[in-house]
Amino acid sequence: MNATAAQRHEVLILGAGYAGLSAAVQLAARTRKRGDVRVTLVNPYDSFTERLRLHMTATGQETAVMNIPELLEGTGAVFVRGWVTAVDAGAKTVRIDDDRVLHYDTLVYGLGSIADTVAVPGVDDHAYTLNGPEDAALFAERLTRPGGGTVVVGGSGLTGIEAAAEIAERHPELEVVLLGRQEPGASMHPKAKAHLDAGLARLGVRVRSGVEVVKVLADSVELADGSSIPAAAVLWTSGTRVSPLANAAGLRVDERGRVVTDSALRSVSHPDVYAVGDAAAVPQGYGVMHGTCQSGMPTGVHAALSILRTLAGKEPRPFRFGYYHTPVSLGRNDAVVQFTHPDDSPRRIVLAGKRAAKYKETVSAAPWATFVRMKKMPASGALWPHGGRYTRIRSAK
8 A cells, every 4th residue: 555645644652662662563563564654663762771671780780782773674663763852742743852843643652751869859969770771880880889888779669679689699798778668579478578588688688668768968868767878879769750741742641640541542631642651541440550561561562453443443442451470580590479460469379589580581581572573473463471471462453
C-alpha cells in the first residue's frame, strides 16, 4: 500500500524504555509492509537502558550495550535521538531539543520515571541516583576513591535493597547502611523476607528501618528524630517522580503526574494519546498499577495492538494485567523470588539462593531477547517475558 505523506498516519512514541520500545517494535513490525503508517521513536540515547541492571553499573560492572537503531533495522520505524522538551496536545506536536518539531496523529507517551530528588532537601545537590547509565557510572567512580567510609542507601524498596547488596559485595571495605521507613521486603511472605534479611546480614549491610531522612548534606544525612549518619556518599532510591510534560500539555494526570488512562490505555482527556509504563496511571480491578518492567512491556504491546484496532475502525480491547513475581538480587550469587497473586500480594511460593539468582538473571536478560522476537513476529501474536517464560498475546484483530 502506498500513501502520500499527507495520507500517512503518524505514530510518535516518546521514550525507549521497556514500555516505549515494546510499543515501537511491536507496532513497526506489524505495519512494516504498509505504506499508510509511520512509526517514529524518540529517545535521548541510542542505547537501551537496562534499568534492571543499573545497580550493577553502579558498582563498576560491565553490561552489554544494546543499540536501539540496530534493533529497529528492517521494521521501518524511524529513530530520532533527542530530548522531549514540550508536548502540545492541541496542535498534536512534540518539540525535540527545543529546535525541532514533530507532528503526530497518535502519540504513545512513555517517558517513564526518575528518582525523586526534590522532596527531601539536599538530595539533588549531594546524592547520587540510578536514573540512567551515566548517573550509575558516576556513582561507581565515587566508590573507587580511596578513603573508605560509610555509604548510605536512602530507600528500602527493591532498588535500594539490590543496590545496597551489590555495593557491599563489591566493596567490602565500605560500610553500607540501608535506610527506609519500612523494613526491606516488608510486603513479602515471611519465608522470603527471612532469606532477604539473612542475605543483607551476610553481606554486612546495616539496615535501619522506621526512619525518615529529612536532609542530605555533603558528608551526612539528617533523620527526623534529630540524629545524623556520617556518609562518604549517598545513593538515593526513595520514591520516584515523572516528567511534568504531560501535565503541562493539558493531559489529565493523577496526583503523581502520571497520565490517567481508560481501560485501553488511552488518555481520558485526549483519546489520541496512549500512556504506557511508569508514565501511566492504569486502572485495574485491584487498583492502579505500579510501574515495573514486568508490567511496562505489556502496556507497550497493548498500546500497539490498540492503535492497530483503531486504525481498522475497531474499538481497542481493555488491558488486563496480573503480577506474577518479585525477583530481588542479593549480589551476584544470591537472590530471592517472591511469587505473587495478580494483585501483587505475596503467595507462599518462594525461590531463594543460587536458583533464585539464576532465575533473576533469566528475567533480567529476557526483555532484549523479547524485543528481537517481537521484531520477527507474524501478525498472529505478540510476546513478552513473564516470570522467565514467554507469554503469547493473541492478535487484536
